[in-house]
Amino acid sequence: MARFEQLGTAIIPGKGTQLRLLQRNDEFSIRIAGSPGELMNSRLHGSEDALATLACERLVDNPAPKVLIGGLGMGFTLAAALGALGSEAEVTVAELVPEVETWNRGPLGSAAGYPLNDPRARVHIGDVVELIRTSPGAWDAILLDIDNGPEGLTRKENDWLYTTPGIAAAQAALTPEGILAYWSAGQDPAFTERLKRAGLSVEPVTVRALRPGKGARHVIWLAW
Template sequence: MARFELLGTATIPGKGSQLRLLQRNDEFSIKIAGSTGELMNSRLHGSEDALATLACERIEDIPAPRVLIGGLGMGFTLAAALGALGEAAEVTVAELVPEVEQWNLGPLGSAAGYPLKDARARVHIGDVVQLIKDSPASYDAILLDIDNGPEGLTRKENDWLYTAPGIAAAQAALTPDGILAYWSAGQDPAFTERLKRAGFSVQPVTVRAHRPGKGAKHVIWLAW
């Protein structure tokens, strides 16, 4: 069996941990240096796709929707959002690590079909938290896949988005009929209640990491 080859490394701002991009044939993997587990694998993206499709189907009647995605990753959420939206849509991806954008413009982009080449896609290099704070009533959908869920794995600063003030900030960045969606590696009933206390109607949806119906069970929270 072929071995993974290292294609690139990047430092996570504010944490110092190193991301490692690896490739084996047509399979890509992103890991944190020193960790035995994977952050992402190009063969396991069913739940990333679902994050986009479940949210975007709720704004399909908006003529020119504006969507914010927190986290570029391997580009699958962006690709699914672009596939679900019309030609007048604008999709902004906030990515903290500049090298991740470059990886998606290079060999990694083939995994999701090079969605960054779509004219509707824009990349904001920076913290999605600050972008949300600076964008009142700006987005018809906000899709957040910046970490492992309510319990951050790669960067503790990400946890703020799952707190009451973070939820309120995301709520303020939505248009009146907007939808907020979060990806998580697992269930968290306390987070569901937190969304409800913020005034949202909430639907946690269990999805599989691999299509069709295989792989680990992940969770998408839809809040409107």
């Protein structure tokens, strides 16, 4: 079996943790240096796709929706959102690590079909929190695939998004009929209750990492 080869490295701002981009044939992997596990693998993106499709299917009556995605990753959520939306949509991806955009414009882009080449796609290099805090009423959907979900893995600052103030800020950044969608590696009943206490209707959906019926079980919270 072929071995993974390293294509690039990047440092997570403010953390000092190193990300590694690896490739083996047509398979890509993003890992944290020194950790045995993976953050992402290009063969396991079913739940990233679902994050976009579950939210964007609720925007079918909006001819020109504006969607914000927190986290570019391997581009699968962006690709799925673009595939579910019409020609007048605008999808902005906030990515904290500049090299991740570079990887997606290079060899890694082939995994998701080079979604950054779509004219409807925009990239904001920086923390998604900045856009949420500074764009009240701007987004028809906010899709957050940050870290590992409500309990941050790579960057503790990410936890704020899942707190009561973070939820309130995300609500304020939505249009009146807007929807929030959160990805998580696992269940978190406390987060479900936190969303409900914020006055949101909440639907936690279990999805599979590979495809329906296959792969690890992940969770998408839809809140509106």
